[in-house]
Amino acid sequence: MDVAMAITLFHCQEARSMRSLWLINELNLDAEVITLSFGEELRSDDYMSRHPLGRVPCLIDGDTTLYESGAITEWLCENYDTKNLWRKPGDPERAEWLQWLHYAETICVHVASLTQQQIVIFDSELRSPTVRKLETRRLEKAIEVLETQLENQDYLLKSGFSGADIGVGYSLHAGRLFTDISVFPNVSRYYERLSKRPAFQLSLPEPGATNLIYTEENYWMEPS
Ligand SMILES: N[C@@H](CCC(=O)N[C@@H](CS)C(=O)NCC(=O)O)C(=O)O
The missing domain is CATH 1.20.1050.10 (Glutathione S-transferase Yfyf (Class Pi); Chain A, domain 2)
Structure with a gap:
């Protein structure tokens, strides 16, 4: 996996990395999104060298690698917010x-x-x-x-x-x-x-996307 652009997001469809992707889309950031399948691909040596648990999201921004969705939100807001999505230190909120x-x-x-x-x-x-x-x-x-x-x-x-x-x-x-x-x-x-x-x-999977975590309309109706 070559990481070329300044911002790269490793993502799985509808996993927590959807938060990072949604925010990237809100801010219109130029980012490369690498969508991995929810399984084997997360455990490749290459990916494990970026995220020690092999989970998503993982964001690379220049020399910085981050792998907690909340931290990624803070980082992107702090550095790139143009839409009033951040409440910086000192803000009443x-x-x-x-x-x-x-x-x-x-x-x-x-x-x-x-x-x-x-x-x-x-x-x-x-x-x-x-x-x-x-x-x-x-x-x-x-x-x-x-x-x-x-x-x-x-x-x-x-x-x-x-x-x-x-x-x-x-x-x-x-x-x-x-x-x-x-x-x-x-x-x-x-x-x-x-x-x-x-x-x-x-930020949703495109129609026909494969490797979905969630394939049912809901799971709460299913019997135990
Ligand atoms: N607290 C972390 C949780 C990350 C996490 O557990 N991601 C799940 C997807 S929602 C994952 O990658 N699971 C794959 C696995 O456990 O193998 C965050 O918010 O980024």
Whole structure:
């Protein structure tokens, strides 16, 4: 893999790297996106030399390599924001921006666990209905917090759309496959608003794309 451009993103379809891709699209950054299959390709020697766990995202920007989606959001906002997606140190919304940016992973750990339970663990005998129930409940509790936050506002911050919405928006994009978000009206409207954004749409797999992690419309309807 030769990395030529200033910014290179290693991505898997609808994995957490979708956050980085969405942000790159929001900011219209010139970047090379290398899409890897969710499996063997992540464990190649070449890729493991960039990310020690062989996960995505991984971003290369000149001499800098970063492999945490929240850190990548901070880095890109800090260095390239032209759309008011960053709340820099000193901004009255700085603390809230950081909190929601990282709250995205509080939601996503449950999504990752459910992905493991219902997709990665192929043999249904090895799956645990107890873990599934517990993780679904914890995911719902984490989404409930967003429902309250969005009571009187369209985005997580009062001032409007920011990088924090990209982090949380991806968590909902994947989370909605494991629980019915229509029971949360504010969250449903919020997800609808986010998913209509052209930059979000550009970050989705193209029709006919292969190597998808998620192939079903949802997984919460499936029996244990
Ligand atoms: N906290 C990390 C999590 C990265 C992560 O676990 N990515 C998953 C995809 S959503 C992955 O690459 N999994 C592949 C594997 O575990 O082999 C982040 O936000 O970037």
